Amino acid sequence: MSGFDKTPRGPRAVRRETSDAEDAADLQSNLSDLAGLVVGTLGLEDLLARVATFASRAIPGADGAGVTLLDVSQDSHRVEALAASHPFVSQLDEIQYVTLQEGPCITAARERRTVRSGSLGGERRWPRFGPRVGRLGIHSALSLPLILPGQLVGALNVYARGKDVFDDRAVELGELFASPAAVAVHNAQILTQALALTTQLQAALSSRPVIDQAIGLIRGRSGGTAEEAMDRLRAISQAEHTKVVDVARHLLDEAVGRARARHNRG
Secondary structure, three states: OOOOOOOOOOHHHHHHHHHHHHHHHHHHHHHHHHHOOOEOOEOHHHHHHHHHHHHHHHOOOOOEEEEEEEEEOOOOEEEEEEEEOOHHHHHHHHHHHHHHOOOHHHHHHHHOOOEEEOOHHHOOOOOOHHHHHHHOOOOEEEEEEEEEOOEEEEEEEEEEOOOOOOOHHHHHHHHHHHHHHHHHHHHHHHHHHHHHHHHHHHHHHHHHHHHHHHHHHHHHHHOOOHHHHHHHHHHHHHHHOOOHHHHHHHHHHHHHHHHHHHHHHO
16 A cells, blocks of 8 residues: 555645645744844834734734733733734723723733633623624634743734634634744833833933032031931922922022122122
C-alpha cells in the first residue's frame, strides 16, 4: 500500500485549508506590524489604537476591536486608557465600562481567561450589556485578557455584527495575538509613566529657584528660619488653593513691582 492518502478532498475541505492559510498569513502580517511599533514615537493612546487596528485585521470575522488598560479587583474596575479601531467600538466600550460596568472585557480581565459570546442579545452573563449592544446590531464578542507573568495589563475586545462569528480558530489566533500585544502595551505604559515622571521632575527643578528666592524674601522681612518661611508659603498655598511655586512667583512679582515703583518715585 502507498503511504499517501488518496482519499479525494472535496471543495469544502480545500476552501477550509485556504481559509486557514489566509488567516495565518493575516495573523503573521499584523504581528509583524505589532513588532514594528516603536515605543516612544507614538503616544499611549495612538499606540493602543494601532494595536486595536492590528487585532481587528488579525482575528477572522472581526468588524472592530478595542484595547483597554484596566485595573481590576473583585469589587471594581478602573479604566486607565482605552482606544478602538472603529468608532462603534468606542461606543460599545463606553457602554461596558462607564454606563453599565459589565460586559465580556471586564469578565475576561477579572477572571483572566478568554471570554466568547455568539449571541449577545440573549446573553445571560451580562443581562444589561448583552441586550443593549444586541439592539445596536452587534451580536458576537471575543474578549482576551492582556497578561504578563503575574500581572494583568488590560484586555482586548473584538466585536462582530453577525452571530456565532468567533469559532475556535478565531479564539486560537486571538490568543496568539494577545501575548505579544500585552508586551507592547505594557512597554508603552511604562514609557508613558517614565515620561510623566520626567516632566514632573523637570517642573520641580525649574520651580526650585523661584521658591528659594521667595524663602529668602520672607526671611528678609521676618527674620525667621528657612523652614518657617517654607511653612509660610505652604500655608498661603493651602489657603488660596494655589501651587507653592505660584505663590512664590506672586510674592516675587509683588516685590519687583514695589522696587520699580520706589525707583520711579526717586
